[in-house]
Amino acid sequence: MALSAGESQHALRVLRMQPGDELLLLNGRGVVARAKLLPPEPGVRRVHQAMCQILDMQLYQQSEPTLELCVAPPRGKAFDLVLKAATELGYAVIQPILCRYGVARPDGIADGWQETLIAALKQSCNPWLPEVRSPREFSAVLADGVPGVFGASPAAEATPHQPLSVETARRVQRLWVGPEGGFADDEEKALLAAGVIPVTIGTATLRVETAVPALTGFLFGRLPEPDGRSS
Amino acid sequence: MALSAGESQHALRVLRMQPGDELLLLNGRGVVARAKLLPPEPGVRRVHQAMCQILDMQLYQQSEPTLELCVAPPRGKAFDLVLKAATELGYAVIQPILCRYGVARPDGIADGWQETLIAALKQSCNPWLPEVRSPREFSAVLADGVPGVFGASPAAEATPHQPLSVETARRVQRLWVGPEGGFADDEEKALLAAGVIPVTIGTATLRVETAVPALTGFLFGRLPEPDGRSS
Numbered sequence: 001m002a003l004s005a006g007e008s009q010h011a012l013r014v015l016r017m018q019p020g021d022e023l024l025l026l027n028g029r030g031v032v033a034r035a036k037l038l039p040p041e042p043g044v045r046r047v048h049q050a051m052c053q054i055l056d057m058q059l060y061q062q063s064e065p066t067l068e069l070c071v072a073p074p075r076g077k078a079f080d081l082v083l084k085a086a087t088e089l090g091y092a093v094i095q096p097i098l099c100r101y102g103v104a105r106p107d108g109i110a111d112g113w114q115e116t117l118i119a120a121l122k123q124s125c126n127p128w129l130p131e132v133r134s135p136r137e138f139s140a141v142l143a144d145g146v147p148g149v150f151g152a153s154p155a156a157e158a159t160p161h162q163p164l165s166v167e168t169a170r171r172v173q174r175l176w177v178g179p180e181g182g183f184a185d186d187e188e189k190a191l192l193a194a195g196v197i198p199v200t201i202g203t204a205t206l207r208v209e210t211a212v213p214a215l216t217g218f219l220f221g222r223l224p225e226p227d228g229r230s231s
Numbered sequence: 232m233a234l235s236a237g238e239s240q241h242a243l244r245v246l247r248m249q250p251g252d253e254l255l256l257l258n259g260r261g262v263v264a265r266a267k268l269l270p271p272e273p274g275v276r277r278v279h280q281a282m283c284q285i286l287d288m289q290l291y292q293q294s295e296p297t298l299e300l301c302v303a304p305p306r307g308k309a310f311d312l313v314l315k316a317a318t319e320l321g322y323a324v325i326q327p328i329l330c331r332y333g334v335a336r337p338d339g340i341a342d343g344w345q346e347t348l349i350a351a352l353k354q355s356c357n358p359w360l361p362e363v364r365s366p367r368e369f370s371a372v373l374a375d376g377v378p379g380v381f382g383a384s385p386a387a388e389a390t391p392h393q394p395l396s397v398e399t400a401r402r403v404q405r406l407w408v409g410p411e412g413g414f415a416d417d418e419e420k421a422l423l424a425a426g427v428i429p430v431t432i433g434t435a436t437l438r439v440e441t442a443v444p445a446l447t448g449f450l451f452g453r454l455p456e457p458d459g460r461s462s
Contacts, residue, residue, distance in 0.1 A: 063434045081312070085441045090433040126435035164452075201451055202321040203294045204357035206444075210316045213441045214448035220432055221395075221452020 001035075001052060008050040011037065023052065028121055028129030033057035060127040065173070065223070067216075068093040069130075070141055070148070072102040072179035074208040079104065080116045081209040087120035087130055089216045096135040097176075100184035106135050138187055142194055148174030149219060150191050151211045152198035153182035164197050169222035172197075177211045232266075232283060239281040242268065254283065259352055259360030264288035291358040296404070296454070298447075299324040300361075301372055301379070303333040303410035305439040310335065311347050312440040318351035318361055320447045327366040328407075331415035337366050369418055373425055379405030380450060381422050382442045383429035384413035395428050400453035403428075408442045 003011060011017045019039035026032055035052040069091045073079040086094050098105055113132050121129050149164060149172050176183075176196060182205075183191065192198065201214045234242060242248045250270035257263055266283040300322045304310040317325050329336055344363050352360050380395060380403050407414075407427060413436075414422065423429065432445045 060434075081440075084438070088433070088435050088437045088441050089445065090435055124435035124437070126433075201448055202319070203291075204319050204321055204355040206319045206355070207315070209312075210319050210444045213437075213443075213445040214320065214451075217432055217445035217448025217450075218452040219448075220445075221449040 003050040011050045030060045030127050031057055032127050062128050063090040066092045068174045070095045070097050070174055071177045072097055072099040073104040075103050078209050082212050083116045084120040085213050087117050088124040091130045094130050094132045097138045097141050098135055099138045099179050101181040102179040109134055146174045147171045148176055149197045149199050150176035151215045152200045154200050154203045164222050175215050234281040242281045261291045261358050262288055263358050293359050294321040297323045299405045301326045301328050301405055302408045303328055303330040304335040306334050309440050313443050314347045315351040316444050318348050319355040322361045325361050325363045328369045328372050329366055330369045330410050332412040333410045340365055377405045378402045380428045380430050381407035382446045383431045385431050385434045395453050406446050
């Protein structure tokens with residue numbers, strides 16, 4: 001099979017791979033293939049397209065639990081960090097949400113997002129590419145009625161601090177991370193009214209790009225350990 | 232009291248604060264003071280130094296548990312992200328460690344580290360500045376014999392997967408995060424032999440800047456919830 005122009009460039013020019021070298025190919029839908037770079041056709045001087053032969057392939061299940069990240073995009077580069085982290089952490093879906101205090105209000109899927117996800121997929125060897133969705137209003141996403149947890153500001157004294165039991169943690173399908181300044185008071189009230197559980201990590205304000213992995217780690221910490229290691 | 236030249240510049244030129252405006256002052260050792268900007272001395276045209284009056288102050292205890300982050304510094308800017316996240320997450324100590332596969336081998340505390348910590352302190356309103364220590368060899372730090380957890384690569388099949396009980400989580404004082412490629416096999420063996428507990432988050436490889444908040448969140452998820460909210 002032939003690699004795309006971009007991947008060929010990366011393999012041949014950047015990594016300077018030689019015929020016979022092995023590489024891993026991901027399709028982002030669970031397949032990881034081990035392949036071998038083939039020698040160029042006889043007579044060809046400059047090779048622009050890398051041809052390779054699949055040696056074997058394996059299908060990985062999507063990691064459990066299947067989680068959706070509902071996140072208020074921070075400005076510019078910071079959202080790239082969030083997209084990368086979400087890919088490494090195995091999110092199935094990334095849903096940008098438009099909140100009262102959100103600093104960025106993208107009106108669609110920005111050009112660079114998919115590229116960032118693919119780069120993170122390759123770097124982390126996650127076999128599954130997250131699906132990034134078009135930004136939606138906070139209240140519309142909340143109306144879906146999916147069980148979840150949200151990162152609550154340590155300053156929000158009004159937020160009742162409920163423990164997140166193992167049983168509740170098991171049911172969580174969505175993690176909500178608000179903008180830098182936190183969710184607005186009425187947004188927090190709406191989350192609580194919808195049964196989304198508040199989680200506060202530490203006593204200082206977390207940037208969005210810190211809150212996403214910290215909240216995800218917290219949820220994993222609440223889940224029972226798997227019996228065996230996933231491969 | 233007088234603000235430093237840098238903070239004066241920030242308050243007067245960047246934020247364009249006016250006499251009477253309130254500001255929060257942090258000393259990084261637990262004190263948070265509310266202050267009011269004073270008008271300039273009569274006759275002064277251009278004000279370079281901001282004078283302010285303390286309105287009240289509060290002393291915050293260092294957040295519990297008191298944690299030390301032992302981390303293999305990633306290259307350049309990525310370590311800044313780690314320093315920021317560690318400040319937001321309330322680490323007391325940041326100990327850079329020199330590992331076999333570490334990509335950066337700083338031979339001392341770099342110039343920019345303290346500035347990054349202070350900027351993160353101000354942004355996150357954490358009353359306690361972490362202490363960043365001079366980089367040390369992995370084995371020397373491990374020899375201190377402090378209880379901890381480490382981020383284990385999902386690929387490291389050899390790592391026995393022990394559950395992290397609440398009792399063990401309570402005793403944790405150190406979190407170990409290795410370099411991008413993970414700890415070397417003999418480093419993992421040494422960690423295990425020293426009783427440091429492996430934790431794997433997800434099934435993909437995490438960058439250091441994702442692993443730090445994710446592992447911290449995981450530990451917090453394992454700790455019993457506090458009875459009341461800390462303020």
